[in-house]
Amino acid sequence: MKKTIIFSGLIITFLTYIFYSYNSSKVIKIGLVAGLSGKYSSLGTDVRNGTVLAFEDINYRIDNTQFELIQKDDKQNKNEAKKVIEEFIQDDIKVVIGNSTSSMTKVSLESIKKENDMMLISATASSDDFSFKNDNFIRTQVANNYRKFQSLSLYAKEKNYGNILSIYDPNNMSYSKGYMSNFQKAYVKNGGKPFLDSIEITQSYENIKDKINAQEVDTLLIIANSIDSAKLIQYLKINGINKIILCAGWAQTMDFIEEGGKAVEGVLFNTGYNSNSQEEKYLRFVVQYENKYNKKPSVFAAQAYETANILIETLRMDNNVLNLKTNILDKKNFKGLQGNITFDKYGDVNRKFFMMSVQDGQYKKVN
Template identity: 30%
Template sequence: MIRPSLDRFAVRSFALAALAVLAACGDPEPIKVGIIVGLTGRSADLGEASRNAVQLAADEVNQSGGINGRPISLIALDDEGKPEAAAAAVRRAHEEGVVAIIGPNLSSTTTGMLPEINRLEVITISPTASSLDFVDIDDFLFRINWSTRENATIYAKHYHNMGIRNVAAAIDANNRAFSESWLNEFKSAFEALGDVTVVSDLFDANSDQGYSSTARKLLESQPDAVLLIANSVDTAQITQQIRKLDKQTLIVAAEWAASERLLQLGGKAIEGIEMVQSYDRNNQSERYLDFKSAYFERFKRLPGYASVASYDAALMLFAALRKDDDPKTLKKNLIGLPVIDGLQQPLKFNKYGDAERRAFFVTVQDGSFVQQ
């Protein structure tokens, strides 16, 4: 059941193996699920990780007989990391007849998709979008991730307890729905702890300004720590410029940067950089180790936080579809799900379709993420 790519947004349309035993009257009709993530652009590492994890989850369902006898068919569309492309991908997925969408990863592309998913009433489960703009709203967007408020507050308390009082932050102009929300929540939580200052600089990776200018501006205030609210590519490049000017100041990155691409691009400059990840890289549970092994065997790379969150998103969607694969009841069934065992933590949507994640601080040491 492989569907051809029909327009520029359909980077790859793929269907997973059909059921081992088919009904005598012919193949059962597949349940179509869209995946809308950035498969090109500066956050493509997150998109690929999400697509891979959902593919693995769907494979497992199909190999065990599908959902009520029907196989899952995945249709992957590239949002290009752009809000307008993400909105167009929603329309394309709806035309293809998907019952739901998993994605996107970025808050900016989620903002672009939101009017369309609500207009078309297509259930969409984002693994990683976290802007406060999406919280406590009764709509068709579900989120696996925590919000920027919860995440930024964790950072604020942690680094205040470490004695950090003066912070200089860089925020990404191309994902302001996330980066500005994150900074505002961090400032609010940090300043509530007393005797602190936070200065910030807005950077645009698409401009001609370059990262060296951003690095100089961040260091002008002689901060105790530099905070980078950016993707893995920009975080690596800004850190490299900072280290040319300053070898000692602590550099902290928002969770958005915490992917394997940061390790690949950062080199020695990112040694010592700290951030939060929403999963335990050292988890030794049988379930996670089986997932990790299957993921590596299939894709020749280790799973990251987007992989884990996307697999959990697929688990929730498939559990709701087992109750009833009618799209009209899917929203009610997702909210009504009991606690589901995720890869590393219990999963449950509240009445607004929001969920929670755990937090693990990591440091880059010898080219690897090491849990603190």
Template identity: 35%
Template sequence: MLKQKYFILFIISVFILTGCKNKQSVKIGFSGCLTGRLNDLGIAGRNAVMLAVQEVNARGGINGRAVELIIRDDMNNPEKAVQVDKELIDLNVSAVIGHMTSAMSIAALPVMQKNRIIMISPTSTANNLTGKDDFLFRITAPDMVQTDIMAEYAFNKLGLRSISCIYDLSNKSFSSGWYENFQTRFEEMGGKISYIKAFTSETHISYKNLVKELLDSEPDGILIIAGALNTAMICQHIRQINPDIFVISSGWAGTQELIQHGGSAVEGIVFPQVFNKEDQSPGYLEFKKKYMEQFGKEPNFASVCSYEAAQYLFTAMSAADDMKNLKEQLLKQGIFQGLQGNIELDNYGDAKRSQFIVSVDKGQFFILEKK
């Protein structure tokens, strides 16, 4: 009921502002996975963008024009991602915030490119999206940054020399690339990947059999590249067989759902992240307070990055003399103030920002190191 109440208020505020200003609204879209096993990212992103739209409209909109947010569910399906983005383009959006997984961004980018519509992804990090002059902007750094950090931490700090890896093909562009980058850096330092297994989260999974295969090679540690729910389930089965083995993962799993579904089985897991849950920056604390009041839960990395994507977009829109020049205006910003520090975007719209090594202790995320 609380969410419904705020959603109604959000819709009413848009219409009130539009009527008062008597100007045509500025339409933007949001595309993300709102249903299914990977919906934690999509829901968090949608909520944060809704909050950002409410705030900008309360300040008078974009140069007196209300921002109208149109939300679509890509269902983490490539064909659906293309379909919903075409719908948004037909509705004359000026830009789309999304998608929340690399695979969906890759699927949808050609149609956005063809129509010259900006797409700002909060959380797509696949390396094959890097260094390209296109209409995609990203708020999170490419995978190579986090894979190198995690491989070095695993080798130097955790003392791992042999790792078994499992990754989810439902976001293959991200997961397979993340694994390959990690493997390259880990093996450069003298480690080895003793076993590799891929699975698809949308299908029936025998976690017991998957984990048995991972542990049969007797590795020092396990690397899981999957969303929060699947990572939690895999950890549950790992701990039933080997309570003490090191488990590391990608930042994809770093939402509250990991702890909610994993419980004690995810204690001690280590992963890289762009988000510091304990950050005390005034802007972040204000955002956190509003987010919790409106949605009844703490924001996660997808919430933070999505809110930042919206702020980045609104700043450029306010400065652009024509929405057709939005790409140029976005590139002009260069460095902008995120919720937890500066974010720098290069000439290709790829981001550079602070990174963290995160673990779970007593049911809470905490920072091991800042990079």
């Protein structure tokens, strides 16, 4: 009887310890905002998927710190993006992953600029508008600056891209404008010609086709999301327009290949990720991603996974979110899926870029 009482007492003590340990856990809310619906959802969904996978790896917990990931859709709409940030502020969320496009990131930054204790970190926003600023924003995506386009412009000149005509999405102008401007600047400096023309992709396909045919175009530069880019290329190929086609990294998702089919074979991308990398860390990620989502990860899913892991690694050292940006920039170097990720003092990163193209329904590195 005495042994039973002692044993029961130990069980009660143990359960009481577990109860109070669990209830004394610190909960860190992390917001995630991306375009999760509509034609821009391919990018946003990949960002969400990569982020979720990283937090699932640690079961949303580090010791006594529990993470709560709160996901919201900005619908690629300025008012919706503002509304989401206001909701995060009301919910006392200090760390936000997002947005998936540069234009929506610009809206969010404007909304949180007075919130000195709030940080926005993006895996995909690449507008040069965010560069060299000491603010509450950092990113793991390389900025669309002159330096990024050096290798692309040299490749284009070497391969005789000749006269380039750009087709861009005006609904993500922060990204499109910087891409066109800085690529053209690098291309001209390396001996190429200024772009012939720039056309909004929101025009009718027939109008775009007629403008291409009216000029001596050698290369088409398409700066748009994966679905719009693939559909336009299909239309142009069907209508006999066979030019060199270079797409902005924004379109480099698996949806681009699935939507475009044979029409997108040979389309070129300038990227910092090799889909065929044999690095062990990257291969493990690919297997995990395919097992969970039944599809191959895009470059954006990979960058989102890296971004979430940078947050996790830094919060493992210090779970005070108010120190997060300082701690990330102090550490500076992080191991990514394909090499190191190094932040400068402003929270921008640099990666080595190279050419990839669609070959046999896959993204493959161009030698």
